[in-house]
Amino acid sequence: MAERTPWSLGNALRGMFGRRTIDETTWEDLEEALITADFGPDITEEIIEELQAGVERYQVTDPRDLKRMLRETIEERLAKFDPTLKLSARPAVTLVVGVNGVGKTTTIGKFAKFLRNHGMTVVVGAADTFRAAAVEQLATWAGRAGALIVRPQHEGQDPASVAYQTVEVAQRDNIPMVIIDTAGRLQTKGGLMDELGKIRRVVEKLGEVSEVLLVLDATTGQNGVSQAEAFIKYAGVTGLVVTKLDGSAKGGFVLAVQERTGLPIKLIGQGEGIDDLTGFTPHVYAEKLVG
Numbered sequence: 010m011a012e013r014t015p016w017s018l019g020n021a022l023r024g025m026f027g028r029r030t031i032d033e034t035t036w037e038d039l040e041e042a043l044i045t046a047d048f049g050p051d052i053t054e055e056i057i058e059e060l061q062a063g064v065e066r067y068q069v070t071d072p073r074d075l076k077r078m079l080r081e082t083i084e085e086r087l088a089k090f091d092p093t094l095k096l097s098a099r100p101a102v103t104l105v106v107g108v109n110g111v112g113k114t115t116t117i118g119k120f121a122k123f124l125r126n127h128g129m130t131v132v133v134g135a136a137d138t139f140r141a142a143a144v145e146q147l148a149t150w151a152g153r154a155g156a157l158i159v160r161p162q163h164e165g166q167d168p169a170s171v172a173y174q175t176v177e178v179a180q181r182d183n184i185p186m187v188i189i190d191t192a193g194r195l196q197t198k199g200g201l202m203d204e205l206g207k208i209r210r211v212v213e214k215l216g217e218v219s220e221v222l223l224v225l226d227a228t229t230g231q232n233g234v235s236q237a238e239a240f241i242k243y244a245g246v247t248g249l250v251v252t253k254l255d256g257s258a259k260g261g262f263v264l265a266v267q268e269r270t271g272l273p274i275k276l277i278g279q280g281e282g283i284d285d286l287t288g289f290t291p292h293v294y295a296e297k298l299v300g
């Protein structure tokens with residue numbers, strides 16, 4: 010498992026927790042480890058101050074106790090957000106949005122499989138209509154996941170109409186889960202941002218949108234969040250998916266991104282395979298992060 014969690018602080022903290030007692034170097038090492046893991050300077054400072062206060066109050070000297078305290082602090086902060094997917098509507102419609110290349114299509118394939126594993130029928134809508142290759146890529150993932158797909162009738166068809174047709178199919182055939190792929194876009198393209206709003210409004214003519222998931226690439230870290238801020242502003246995002254954690258040393262990004270956006274992480278992707286997507290459990294994450 011160690012090689013699958015490069016975002017773990019385990020190695021960075023090993024020397025520190027191997028020492029006999031807590032001293033000034035302990036705090037310097039901890040600060041460096043947290044900054045390197047992309048917690049960001051503010052959260053790093055807050056965590057260290059909280060731990061220093063705890064160490065003083067309880068007269069802690071054993072680094073192993075400090076490790077437990079670090080784990081608890083991180084878990085407590087992660088758990089302030091509710092990671093549950095709200096998919097009780099029928100059909101439950103999930104829109105997936107994000108900048109280019111973050112892993113939207115791959116995530117949709119994995120998410121469809123995740124839902125299929127729970128016994129649900131799934132239809133995906135190829136509302137990324139600008140590139141024929143994008144539709145084909147989604148179709149490949151849908152096939153792997155055992156999901157149905159609604160394709161555009163012609164290249165460049167209005168994405169909102171593909172989304173609408175997908176929900177219509179789900180309603181007609183009693184398919185409980187709908188996932189809509191949208192084209193990757195840069196937030197600077199105002200027209201494309203408006204288009205996301207349009208997709209949402211058009212789908213809402215048929216029923217509610219249950220989730221709008223913003224996909225973020227962990228390897229881009231907090232810079233990636235700046236890129237994605239317009240989605241949060243315009244697309245009514247309800248939750249985050251963090252992908253490529255397997256290729257990232259930025260385990261702290263997960264905490265930073267929740268606090269910075271005020272949005273819960275609902276899914277995490279840790280690989281290119283169809284089963285490499287899991288729900289987000291603060292307790293498990295904190296344990297793997299701190300080791």
Ligand SMILES: Nc1nc2c(ncn2[C@@H]2O[C@H](COP(=O)(O)OP(=O)(O)OP(=O)(O)O)[C@@H](O)[C@H]2O)c(=O)[nH]1
Nearest residue numbers: 109110111112113114115193252253278279280281
């Ligand atoms: N290692 C790793 N790679 C991933 C993960 N998720 C996606 N990828 C890879 O990231 C690349 C881009 O993924 P896509 O799903 O095509 O991204 P996209 O956001 O749909 O891209 P556009 O449609 O171009 O905007 C692919 O090579 C995926 O295999 C992950 O969790 N881990």
